[in-house]
Amino acid sequence: xxxxxxxxxxxxLPSGLRWTLIAALTVLSPIALAKEKSGAHKKPQSAPxxxxxxxxxxxxxxxxxxxxxxxxxxxxxxxxxxYGAGKKATIIDxxxxxxxxxVTNLVYPANGSPDSIIAVAGTSAVAIGEQPSSVAVPRxxxxxxxxxxxxxxxxxxxxxSGVTAIGRDDSRGLIFLADAAGVWILRKLPAEDPAVEAAYxxxxxxxx
Numbered sequence: 001x002x003x004x005x006x007x008x009x010x011x012x013l014p015s016g017l018r019w020t021l022i023a024a025l026t027v028l029s030p031i032a033l034a035k036e037k038s039g040a041h042k043k044p045q046s047a048p049x050x051x052x053x054x055x056x057x058x059x060x061x062x063x064x065x066x067x068x069x070x071x072x073x074x075x076x077x078x079x080x081x082x083y084g085a086g087k088k089a090t091i092i093d094x095x096x097x098x099x100x101x102x103v104t105n106l107v108y109p110a111n112g113s114p115d116s117i118i119a120v121a122g123t124s125a126v127a128i129g130e131q132p133s134s135v136a137v138p139r140x141x142x143x144x145x146x147x148x149x150x151x152x153x154x155x156x157x158x159x160x161s162g163v164t165a166i167g168r169d170d171s172r173g174l175i176f177l178a179d180a181a182g183v184w185i186l187r188k189l190p191a192e193d194p195a196v197e198a199a200y201x202x203x204x205x206x207x208x
Contacts, residue, residue: 048191049149052175054158056185058100060090065178068167070094071120078103079167079176080120081183089117097174097185140164143177145186160184 060081067082067089079092079100091103117126143166145158160177167176173188 047194049147050191051189052145052186053189054184055187056094056097056100057182058092058102058185059182060102060178061181062088062090062105064180065165065183067116068165068176068178068183069117069120070167070169070174070176073123077169077172078120079183080117081178082117082165092183094169094174094176094185097172097187100183100185140179 063083065081066084067080069080069082071078071080076093076095079094080089081092082089087108089106089108091106093101093103120126140162143160143163144156147155147157160179162179163177164180165176165178167178168174169176173190175186175188177184177186
């Protein structure tokens with residue numbers, strides 16, 4: 001009885017409309033099936049990954065760098081690159097990390113002993129007689145960018161040899177590496193959280 005009641009509305013359709021519906025289903029069903037099959041074989045998209053990338057490089061031929069100290073003056077960012085004897089430094093404009101440029105070379109005041117800068121506030125600096133290992137690398141070493149995106153198979157993405165000094169600007173996510181030829185500028189690039197992105201998209205579309 002239920003079957004007859006279910007079929008009754010369909011049989012009541014005009015003959016031409018019934019054949020139109022049947023023809024449409026005949027065409028659409030294989031398309032839907034093909035989409036379903038192709039979707040079943042697609043690999044799920046991998047989640048965004050955090051990165052550390054090289055964004056800038058500047059050549060400094062004056063000699064081995066033993067210290068790198070970042071600072072900010074007004075609306076610009078600078079990097080003090082200090083040389084071995086603790087008597088001079090090069091100031092580099094790193095406001096645009098991908099376009100670093102030399103501002104000037106400084107010679108420290110003569111005081112009878114070499115000094116090493118450990119902190120800078122714009123045009124003012126703190127210097128000590130002996131530079132601790134936490135500020136400069138005591139001898140050339142290697143620095144590697146590694147990826148732990150796959151915990152079971154960590155990878156070395158890039159290696160820098162002969163590194164003589166390391167500096168960091170955590171406020172901008174920058175890392176500075178000095179070798180015999182100059183300074184590398186690296187930037188930390190945290191991945192976008194998919195949940196935050198979805199929430200933002202929902203807010204933009206629906207204002208909620």
